[in-house]
Amino acid sequence: xxxxxxxxxxxxxxxxxxxxxxxxxxxxxxxxxxxxxxxxxxxxxxxxxxxxxxxxxxxxxxxxxxxxxxxxxxxxxxxxxxxxxxxxxxxxxxxxxxxxxxxxxxxxxxxxxxxxxxxxxxxxxxxxxxxxxxxxxxxxxxxxxxxxxxxxxxxxxxxxxxxxxxxxxxxxxxxxxxxxxxxxxxxxxxxxxxxxxxxxxxxxxxxxxxxxxxxx
Amino acid sequence: xxxxxxxxxxxxxxxxxxxxxxxxxxxxxxxxxxxxxxxxxxxxxxxxxxxxxxxxxxxxxxxxxxxxxxxxxxxxxxxxxxxxxxxxxxxxxxxxxxxxxxxxxxxxxxxxxxxxxxxxxxxxxxxxxxxxxxxxxxxxxxxxxxxxxxxxxxxxxxxxxxxxxxxxxxxxxxxxxxxxxxxxxxxxxxxxxxxxxxxxxxxxxxxxxxxxxxxx
DNA sequence: GAGCATACCTACTCGTGCGTAAGGTTACGC
DNA sequence: GCGTAACCTTACGCACGAGTAGGTATGCTC
Numbered sequence: 001x002x003x004x005x006x007x008x009x010x011x012x013x014x015x016x017x018x019x020x021x022x023x024x025x026x027x028x029x030x031x032x033x034x035x036x037x038x039x040x041x042x043x044x045x046x047x048x049x050x051x052x053x054x055x056x057x058x059x060x061x062x063x064x065x066x067x068x069x070x071x072x073x074x075x076x077x078x079x080x081x082x083x084x085x086x087x088x089x090x091x092x093x094x095x096x097x098x099x100x101x102x103x104x105x106x107x108x109x110x111x112x113x114x115x116x117x118x119x120x121x122x123x124x125x126x127x128x129x130x131x132x133x134x135x136x137x138x139x140x141x142x143x144x145x146x147x148x149x150x151x152x153x154x155x156x157x158x159x160x161x162x163x164x165x166x167x168x169x170x171x172x173x174x175x176x177x178x179x180x181x182x183x184x185x186x187x188x189x190x191x192x193x194x195x196x197x198x199x200x201x202x203x204x205x206x207x208x209x210x211x212x213x214x215x216x
Numbered sequence: 217x218x219x220x221x222x223x224x225x226x227x228x229x230x231x232x233x234x235x236x237x238x239x240x241x242x243x244x245x246x247x248x249x250x251x252x253x254x255x256x257x258x259x260x261x262x263x264x265x266x267x268x269x270x271x272x273x274x275x276x277x278x279x280x281x282x283x284x285x286x287x288x289x290x291x292x293x294x295x296x297x298x299x300x301x302x303x304x305x306x307x308x309x310x311x312x313x314x315x316x317x318x319x320x321x322x323x324x325x326x327x328x329x330x331x332x333x334x335x336x337x338x339x340x341x342x343x344x345x346x347x348x349x350x351x352x353x354x355x356x357x358x359x360x361x362x363x364x365x366x367x368x369x370x371x372x373x374x375x376x377x378x379x380x381x382x383x384x385x386x387x388x389x390x391x392x393x394x395x396x397x398x399x400x401x402x403x404x405x406x407x408x409x410x411x412x413x414x415x416x417x418x419x420x421x422x423x424x425x426x427x428x429x430x431x432x
Numbered sequence: 433g434a435g436c437a438t439a440c441c442t443a444c445t446c447g448t449g450c451g452t453a454a455g456g457t458t459a460c461g462c
Numbered sequence: 463g464c465g466t467a468a469c470c471t472t473a474c475g476c477a478c479g480a481g482t483a484g485g486t487a488t489g490c491t492c
Contacts, residue, residue: 013487013489040479040480041479041480041481042479042480052481052482053481053482053483056481061480061481062479062480062481
């Protein structure tokens with residue numbers, strides 16, 4: 001005990017807002033390394049250089065803490081994407097910029113990010129939060145496709161559009177996972193690859209080309 | 217206590233193999249409903265109509281049990297796909313049949329399946345098992361693309377191929393999630409939609425068409 | 433430089449659920 | 463009909479970690 005004294009004679013007393021950010025940083029790190037369940041509040045507090053009751057005082061229970069992490073990171077990502085893909089641009093340019101921003105973000109937050117998302121898929125309370133975020137993304141992509149379709153005088157059922165958007169988002173998330181697992185990989189290049197898959201497919205679809213089973 | 221006596225006077229003594237399957241069925245059900253952590257061994261044993269120590273005797277610890285579930289379900293799925301997509305068929309036909317088999321499988325095992333996969337993403341021990349399985353799938357898809365490419369005299373870097381395959385698999389898994397969440401949706405139709413996205417995109421790529429950023 | 437609010441700590445309680453020890457019960461061979 | 467081995471049970475130990483009670487230091491205000 002009291003080991004702290006020797007190394008840090010006068011430990012700082014910091015305002016709440018600062019501590020909260022430190023805690024969130026630590027939480028993201030630990031949650032992503034250990035997973036939600038295996039992460040202990042003690043370790044998070046320790047990593048933040050603070051004691052456990054402080055965490056409870058500021059950010060509440062473990063679940064609330066996790067939701068707070070999810071929320072902060074999610075918001076940051078959404079902002080990064082939204083800032084890049086302005087609605088006035090043509091569809092391909094919007095898609096490209098959105099993908100660039102997305103993969104750039106994941107590449108920069110490798111440690112915390114993708115793993116945080118991998119966690120959230122699992123248990124009920126967070127699934128809702130995550131589903132909402134993904135829902136917004138799907139909506140954006142679907143809207144983009146719809147816009148492009150109408151521009152070329154075509155139209156398609158809402159469900160079809162949603163499903164295609166869903167597939168695109170899924171593919172993108174999947175590549176984000178891949179990127180997070182391959183530290184040597186380049187975010188920009190990954191974005192280009194995704195663009196190739198997504199756009200060349202989407203482009204064909206937008207032209208009204210559809211595939212159908214040979215027999216049935 | 218002893219409530220069992222009245223309803224089932226002579227309760228069967230069953231051979232190990234049968235009990236193991238019952239336990240796995242129960243485990244899949246409970247894990248998928250509750251998630252790995254929230255699931256309790258007691259509930260699983262209860263649901264299997266057996267007592268806890270039996271589960272430990274036959275399938276080992278909780279983690280081992282989960283891996284066993286993952287393994288059984290994964291193997292079944294792989295067999296369903298492999299049986300459908302024979303290597304001699306042309307690429308589009310293989311892809312189509314593979315997707316049909318996959319979505320058919322997920323549609324039939326909605327409850328157990330997708331959710332089991334959603335769980336496995338999370339914590340370390342299972343991530344390995346799942347990654348291995350997905351790895352085999354990616355390999356199959358990549359091999360298929362490579363085959364088709366060589367047939368048309370073209371060639372592409374191994375990493376590119378892997379990444380594209382990865383994206384395709386990711387999109388497919390994502391639609392599987394969607395399917396699992398929408399009970400009213402039709403597996404066949406979902407497969408067709410996926411085929412549209414995947415094939416029209418892949419077809420373009422196979423023709424050597426590539427997209428690249430407008431500026432840079 | 434007293435008082436008060438707020439940052440911060442150590443050290444505990446207590447529920448939950450994994451895994452097991454030790455003992456009944458049923459089928460089957462002889 | 464009796465032993466023996468496999469099947470199956472009830473009831474417990476025990477660790478781990480979420481959340482808390484109650485006390486201490488610090489800095490800001492007047």
